[in-house]
Every structure is written in structure tokens, then in C-alpha cells.
Amino acid sequence: MSDAYSEALIVQEVAPRDGLQIEKQWVETEDKIALIDGLSACGFTRIEAGSFVSPKAIPALRDGDAVFNGIRRGQGVIYVALVPNVKGAERALAASADELNLVMSASQTHNRANMRMSCESSLAGFGDIVRLVQGAPYPVSLNATVATAFGCPFEGRIDEDRVVSIARTYREMGIAGITLADTTGMANPRQVARLVARVLEYVPSTDLTLHFHNTRGLGLANVLAAYDAGARRFDAALGGLGGCPFAPGASGNICTEDLVNLCDEMGIPTGVDLQKLIALSRTLPALVGHEVSGQVAKAGRNCDLHPAPEYARAI
Amino acid sequence: MSDAYSEALIVQEVAPRDGLQIEKQWVETEDKIALIDGLSACGFTRIEAGSFVSPKAIPALRDGDAVFNGIRRGQGVIYVALVPNVKGAERALAASADELNLVMSASQTHNRANMRMSCESSLAGFGDIVRLVQGAPYPVSLNATVATAFGCPFEGRIDEDRVVSIARTYREMGIAGITLADTTGMANPRQVARLVARVLEYVPSTDLTLHFHNTRGLGLANVLAAYDAGARRFDAALGGLGGCPFAPGASGNICTEDLVNLCDEMGIPTGVDLQKLIALSRTLPALVGHEVSGQVAKAGRNCDLHPAPEYARAI
Numbered sequence: 001m002s003d004a005y006s007e008a009l010i011v012q013e014v015a016p017r018d019g020l021q022i023e024k025q026w027v028e029t030e031d032k033i034a035l036i037d038g039l040s041a042c043g044f045t046r047i048e049a050g051s052f053v054s055p056k057a058i059p060a061l062r063d064g065d066a067v068f069n070g071i072r073r074g075q076g077v078i079y080v081a082l083v084p085n086v087k088g089a090e091r092a093l094a095a096s097a098d099e100l101n102l103v104m105s106a107s108q109t110h111n112r113a114n115m116r117m118s119c120e121s122s123l124a125g126f127g128d129i130v131r132l133v134q135g136a137p138y139p140v141s142l143n144a145t146v147a148t149a150f151g152c153p154f155e156g157r158i159d160e161d162r163v164v165s166i167a168r169t170y171r172e173m174g175i176a177g178i179t180l181a182d183t184t185g186m187a188n189p190r191q192v193a194r195l196v197a198r199v200l201e202y203v204p205s206t207d208l209t210l211h212f213h214n215t216r217g218l219g220l221a222n223v224l225a226a227y228d229a230g231a232r233r234f235d236a237a238l239g240g241l242g243g244c245p246f247a248p249g250a251s252g253n254i255c256t257e258d259l260v261n262l263c264d265e266m267g268i269p270t271g272v273d274l275q276k277l278i279a280l281s282r283t284l285p286a287l288v289g290h291e292v293s294g295q296v297a298k299a300g301r302n303c304d305l306h307p308a309p310e311y312a313r314a315i
Numbered sequence: 316m317s318d319a320y321s322e323a324l325i326v327q328e329v330a331p332r333d334g335l336q337i338e339k340q341w342v343e344t345e346d347k348i349a350l351i352d353g354l355s356a357c358g359f360t361r362i363e364a365g366s367f368v369s370p371k372a373i374p375a376l377r378d379g380d381a382v383f384n385g386i387r388r389g390q391g392v393i394y395v396a397l398v399p400n401v402k403g404a405e406r407a408l409a410a411s412a413d414e415l416n417l418v419m420s421a422s423q424t425h426n427r428a429n430m431r432m433s434c435e436s437s438l439a440g441f442g443d444i445v446r447l448v449q450g451a452p453y454p455v456s457l458n459a460t461v462a463t464a465f466g467c468p469f470e471g472r473i474d475e476d477r478v479v480s481i482a483r484t485y486r487e488m489g490i491a492g493i494t495l496a497d498t499t500g501m502a503n504p505r506q507v508a509r510l511v512a513r514v515l516e517y518v519p520s521t522d523l524t525l526h527f528h529n530t531r532g533l534g535l536a537n538v539l540a541a542y543d544a545g546a547r548r549f550d551a552a553l554g555g556l557g558g559c560p561f562a563p564g565a566s567g568n569i570c571t572e573d574l575v576n577l578c579d580e581m582g583i584p585t586g587v588d589l590q591k592l593i594a595l596s597r598t599l600p601a602l603v604g605h606e607v608s609g610q611v612a613k614a615g616r617n618c619d620l621h622p623a624p625e626y627a628r629a630i
Contacts, residue, residue, distance in 0.1 A: 113627035116630065117630065188577060215614045216611050220536045221535045224504060224540075225539075258532040261531055302501045306469055309428050311428075
């Protein structure tokens with residue numbers, strides 16, 4: 001029987017990186033390792049486990065080397081490291097990261113604000129990292145993110161031709177994996193369907209990741225639009241951790257357990273154990289020192305039924 | 316040019332009723348009136364302005380009569396009152412409500428818990444209200460809600476045949492307007508598309524309303540699925556007010572400004588002024604005494620750009 005929702009949706013868990021990087025409360029290295037090991041036990045095949053950025057820029061993740069060296073590598077799980085430059089890539093390779101994720105914004109202004117360099121300088125640096133990885137002592141895959149692909153908080157609308165062109169440039173440079181990131185939650189499902197269809201002309205769905213934030217409440221609607229358009233891999237953060245410095249109080253990344261619940265309810269296979277995931281998510285408030293935005297960890301699954309009140313049973 | 320998103324989406328604002336009814340902090344009558352008047356100025360054509368329920372059952376809305384008598388009636392705006400029984404209907408007619416909304420759950424257990432009677436007793440009461448309205452001294456329209464249409468927190472899955480059958484029964488009784496309510500946020504987009512298509516065989520889209528809660532983060536995804544299936548009218552609450560006693564901490568109704576932002580971004584006409592709506596939503600935390608769950612009032616619209624940091628301008 002043909003079924004529009006029978007193809008698996010791959011969830012790449014990014015809480016250890018994109019989630020924890022903005023947390024003010026220091027998370028101990030051993031707690032980071034326990035979190036990642038807990039995620040590995042939930043059935044993920046891809047986990048962005050940390051970054052190798054300057055400790056001055058992102059102090060919360062300054063222990064990336066110790067984290068990568070301390071985790072138990074799950075069978076068949078790809079542990080991704082975000083790296084901003086050759087120095088970070090060297091550290092990631094020394095820590096045996098399976099995949100390096102590079103980032104450049106489609107918006108020049110956002111790239112200058114986020115990476116402190118022009119897009120041209122970012123691309124030149126990517127070339128250096130590609131060459132480094134080609135000489136690596138073990139097989140390492142490469143992914144590059146087009147940040148602000150659906151809108152920029154400084155520049156506003158982003159030309160879709162430019163996003164497609166950047167994705168093509170990444171591929172031509174030898175970077176197989178492409179992530180389209182809605183860095184500050186400006187995407188809408190109509191735009192997502194259009195841009196995903198265009199990028200899939202150049203990037204196979206097995207190499208494409210969509211990264212949505214729930215800043216304006218549209219994260220899961222955007223996932224479905226992208227899935228309907230042929231995308232199959234999505235970033236999400238446990239508890240909906242993460243956020244945007246330009247939207248204080250707003251949600252961060254789309255929430256992993258909310259996404260997996262959606263897939264479970266619609267019959268889309270993910271391979272992730274929702275019950276374990278919810279239990280792990282409920283440990284987050286103690287870990288980060290505040291409530292998190294995810295809904296399903298609060299509400300429970302649909303199948304977690306409640307007892308009817310006494311008076312109702314007597315009617 | 317044909318456009319899948321050119322048809323208007325009608326937003327029925329329900330914060331004054333479904334939102335305020337569970338608030339613990341008493342909202343003064345004059346503040347309720349100011350809120351409704353503020354909503355009328357935003358461009359809504361339908362506002363659920365209050366209920367005529369026993370003050371013991373819902374003390375927060377015990378001033379329904381004074382609220383309906385105090386508001387400024389906007390030109391062409393339909394002010395709806397929720398009524399649980401004939402007594403409530405009489406009060407609503409005395410207060411010149413334009414439309415009465417009746418409620419019964421598809422789940423027997425939920426109806427007993429919520430309405431303290433069986434579904435059969437509820438339907439008998441609906442018959443009495445229909446007769447009362449037929450003799451009303453001014454034209455009054457009728458709507459009836461199928462609560463727990465997409466799932467019940469006590470019983471779990473709800474038979475779709477039963478939901479369709481209840482909608483048909485309502486229509487046969489002389490109740491034109493039908494609302495399918497996802498009372499505790501258990502719906503998923505696939506189920507929504509299927510059930511909306513089935514109900515539209517019996518109910519014209521001009522008479523059908525979808526009422527979604529965001530309990531598990533799927534509210535706006537469900538709206539799009541319903542819109543794609545032909546539904547055109549949706550309940551939403553300013554700030555995402557409302558909630559479910561069985562999901563403490565989880566979101567309530569879908570958030571009006573988040574829905575209008577989605578429509579604005581996708582080009583779906585609503586007739587609602589998003590900027591005014593956001594300004595009004597930002598008054599809610601002071602009114603109800605706590606933060607609310609809506610995202611767009613925190614993050615702003617996409618077009619509300621931020622200045623780039625100084626250092627980025629120098630690169």
C-alpha cells in the first residue's frame with residue numbers, strides 16, 4: 001500500500017551543541033557526556049555533540065574535546081562537531097568527530113555578526129577545512145550550513161537564488177551534506193516547500209538537512225512542509241533548547257520530543273524511542289536551571305491517559 | 316492567477332471565553348470589556364466574548380451579562396456566547412448575544428466530566444435551546460461544538476464515524492454551525508485532513524470551525540492541514556491563553572497572533588491587523604498575572620528587523 005508518510009524521517013539531535021551553547025548555567029562535562037549517552041540510547045543515528053569554537057566566543061562549550069573523548073560511541077551513531085575554522089577542525093579531528101559541520105550565513109550582515117568575517121572569507125576557510133579533512137587519518141564526512149536561509153533578523157528577506165547558489169557552491173567544494181537553517185525562525189511552510197524543492201534539484205535528500213527554530217511557533221508546520229517536499233533529515237533539540245539572542249523569551253530549536261510525537265502520531269518512522277526521550281527531557285530543567293519550551297514532556301503522549309474524575313464515573 | 320492560499324481564513328477570537336475561563340486571577344469586568352473592544356478594533360468578524368455558565372462552575376466568567384452589555388458592538392462583528400443549557404441560553408439572549416455556542420464531547424466520559432451529564436442528556440438539552448432560539452425576539456445563530464473530536468484524555472482514540480455522526484445530528488436538529496474541537500491537543504495533521512474532508516461532505520465550509528489546542532505543539536500544523544482540506548474558520552486565543560487541566564504547564568488554545576503571522580507570511584488573507592494584535596497581546600501578562608505562551612508577541616514580526624551590532628558593521 002502506498003503511503004505518503006511511510007518514509008523515515010531522520011532526526012539529528014542538536015541539544016548538546018545548539019541547545020547548550022547559549023545556556024548561562026555551566027553544565028559540567030560529565031553531565032554533557034551523560035546527556036549525549038542518554039540520547040545515544042534513544043535511537044538517534046546522528047547527534048551534534050559539541051563544537052570546537054574559541055572558548056571566549058562560546059564558553060559554555062569550551063570542553064568539546066573532553067566531551068567527545070568521554071562519550072560512549074553508539075553503534076552506527078554519527079557524532080557531529082560544529083567547527084568555525086581550520087583550528088577548530090583540527091581539534092575536532094583530534095577528538096575523532098565523525099562529521100564536521102561548517103556554518104556560513106546567506107546574509108552578509110549576519111555572517112559578519114555571527115562569524116566575524118565576510119561570506120568570502122568564510123568560503124575560503126571552508127576550502128582549507130576540506131583539504132584538511134581529505135588528509136585526515138580516518139574517514140570524516142563534511143556538512144555545511146546555510147544559516148539565515150529563510151530570512152535574516154538584520155537584512156530581512158533573503159534571495160532564494162542566493163541560497164540555492166551557496167548550496168551548489170558547497171557541493172562543488174566537496175562538501176556533501178547541506179543544511180538549510182532558519183536561524184531565527186522566520187520561515188513559513190509555503191516558502192519552505194518552494195526552497196526545499198529547488199535545493200533538491202542539486203542535493204540528494206540523503207544529504208539535505210533542515211534546521212528550524214520555533215521562534216514564531218511554525219517549526220513543526222515547516223517540518224511537514226519540508227517532508228512533503230521531499231526532505232528527510234531534520235535538526236531538533238531535546239526540550240526545544242536553544243534560542244535566539246534577538247527574540248528573548250521566544251522558543252529555540254524545534255523540540256525533539258514534540259517532533260517525534262508528531263511522527264509517531266502520523267505514522268512516520270523515526271527509530272527514536274519517545275518514552276525514553278520524554279524521560280530524558282524531564283531531566284533538562286535541573287540541568288540548565290530553567291523550564292524548557294517543549295510541550296510533550298509536559299503534556300505526555302496521547303496514549304498517556306488520565307483517570308476520569310470520581311463524580312464523572314457516577315453519572 | 317490561481318493560488319492555493321488566496322481564500323480568506325476566518326479567525327474567531329476566543330480569548331475572552333476559552334482563555335479567561337481558567338485564569339485564577341480575577342479579571343475586572345471593565346478590563347474584559349476593554350479587551351473585547353480592543354479585539355473588535357483589530358478586524359475580527361467573530362469574537363467568543365463570554366459564557367453563561369453557572370458562576371459556581373466557572374467563577375472567572377460570572378459577569379457574562381455585564382460584559383455583553385458593556386462592550387461596543389463592532390460593525391459586522393458577531394459576538395458569540397457559550398451556553399451549557401437553556402438557563403444559560405436565556406441569559407445569553409437577554410444580553411443580546413449574536414450567536415450561541417453549545418458544547419458536547421464525542422467522548423461519553425469527557426462529557427460526564429465536563430458537562431456532568433451523558434451525551435444523550437446533552438442532546439436533549441440542545442433540542443430545548445434550538446426551540447428557545449427559534450422563538451427569540453431577534454435573529455440568533457446557533458453553533459455546536461464536538462469536543463474531544465480528535466481524542467479524549469480519558470478514553471484515548473475517538474471513533475471518527477461517531478464524530479461525523481454527531482455533526483450530522485447537530486445539523487438535523489437545526490444547528491447550522493459546527494465546531495470540531497481538539498480539546499486537549501491530541502490531533503495530528505494527517506487525522507485532521509481526513510476528518511475535515513469527511514465532515515465537509517455534510518457541513519459547508521462556511522459553517523465549519525476548527526478549534527485546536529497547542530498542547531503538544533501541533534496547533535498551527537493542524538490549522539494548515541485543515542485549511543488544505545477545505546476548512547476556512549478557526550478558533551484562536553490572543554496570547555495562546557487557555558489550557559487544559561490535564562496538561563499543567565502546556566500551551567492552551569492556538570495563539571491568535573501566531574496564526575495571523577503565519578497567514579500574513581503565507582499570503583492567506585485574514586483581515587486582522589497583526590501589529591494591533593501584538594500590541595494587545597503584550598497587555599495580557601499584566602491582565603492575567605503571568606507570562607503567556609504566544610511566540611510572535613515576544614519575537615516580533617519578520618519585518619521587525621534588528622540593528623546589526625557595531626563590530627559587524629566595521630568588517
